Amino acid sequence: MYDPTRLAALVAVAEAGSITRAAERLGYTPPALSQQLAKLEREAGTALLVRHHRGARLTGAGEVLVARARRVLDELERARHELARLAGLSGGTLRLGTFQTAGIHLLPPVLSAFRRAYPDVELIVADHEPSAGAAAVAAGEIDLAMTHRYEPGDPVPLPSSVGADAIFVEELVLVSAPGHALTSGASRLPLAELAGQPLISMAPDHPGRREVEAILARAGATPSVLVATPGYVLVCALASAGLGLGVVPEMVARTAATPVGMRLLEAGELRRTISVVYRTDEAAPAADAFRALLRGTFARARHT
Template sequence: MLNPTHLRTLETVCRTGSFAVAARELGYTASGVSQQMAALERACGLVLFEREAHGIRPTAAADQLVERTGRVLAVLGEFEDEVRDLAAGRVGRLRLGSFPTASVRLVPAALAALATDHPAAEILLEEGEPRELAPMLVNGELDAALLYEYGHVPQRWPEDLVMVPLLHEALLLLTRRRRPADTGEATARLPAMRTENWIASREGTDGAISLERLCAAAGFAPAITRRSNNYDVVRQLVGAGLGVAVVPALGHIPDERVHAQAVDSAPAHRRVLMAYRRANVNPLLQPALRAIRAAVPRNRPWLAPPQG
């Protein structure tokens, strides 16, 4: 393969007609230029110069090579510009994973900010639960992912993942509001709910396991009559008087039919984290982390900065 540096030197030598003049212009020694041209002749199998006692004369082959070199170097220059853009994160691709609640509350603002700051970059979104997303991070299918961890369901994340805490959210007890102006107490005590019908997420999910453990700590097993992983559906069921539920704060939208209270229990929380592979050097990774952090709600009830 021909060396682009040698081709650039050839252009200068042919233009100046001298190894010495070309060397001064390029910052090489005359010997260095001579060695480059000899290497180029060997690489392309052509005689490029007639070497005379008082100088050099480019051959017809050299002139033809220079004509073609201009096009090659122009394309190479564009390629080098693209590589610099890639290294700076101005272009490229980032594959982001997210769980559904974060996809609604955090991801849109973050992606909008990334699109503004990196308009030529491609940001792909894959949605799933943490147990689905974490292996995709380890396997290199994702560059980063938003994950969660319930206080009553601690996780052991793969060792080669960097875990960045983003948010600490309370778990909220949702009950049907009895009177429009009824606000009740700020916190909820689960033992008072032992006789209620419960609405939970799908069996075996971290949310369902968290509910079972919270109720067990309160001294009862919840009577789960309905299940849904969609918090909008859960809220509608609660508002219709079909049961009570515990949901993370990010999953709750105020509803005049629903009364929300933070569960009065220290482990009644969920941590939101952003994870990425320790060895990942994607230039878009840190801009994405900054955009996600900027999208985290500030000064909102039941939401707090990461703890510990």
């Protein structure tokens, strides 16, 4: 029996004409989508796609399977809508609070999947700093909030009516101007190498960054510029301009708007965990469905 997820991948490639464009639409990386398509071809026992320099096109067998796949996926979509009505997901509103990094880089594919599955639920997305997100959920102002915490560091206590699911863990990495000696190596950089280096200090009085800043200070990094409020876009821009080194989440460094050098730090002891916060004292079908999509999306990402 064919996996519906792989059938949807084949249909997406047929419509987009490219594995890369289909991967963007589905929220996969191109290699992960290619793996799903290769598994589908093994299940079918024949080639379904011809790859070429401009993208990909269906073989004769691929055209046959796509025609049938569309019918199967349409029936599954109707079933999802009927089940959504039974589960109380045929209307209403889901209010989601998020900080900037998660809103830009993590949520769009999950929001797209939620909208496809539950088109009748209105989505409201608003900016919420992590420090305020849990309180807003507890107060009933929003249904879910994306938050984060840094390690090492003490976790911020949650209100008694609130729970949290960890969905994504990433390391903090060193960023610099392109070509800087400290970010030119391929191996992990010992923290001792930061001694005497100018540091763009990132909100040292912010509870989430306090322990991170303390470790960098003990390593001997010398503050050269202080960014007093959390803002990684600005930190990367200053590092890119040669005003100092920054230590930021890896996701931020890899998607920086300005060119930066990047290097992993020794031991990987500096990390950021991103979580979704929710109320535990009431039934919330839309919030529960969105949390399940979040967990499924990032569990899949960890295994591809």
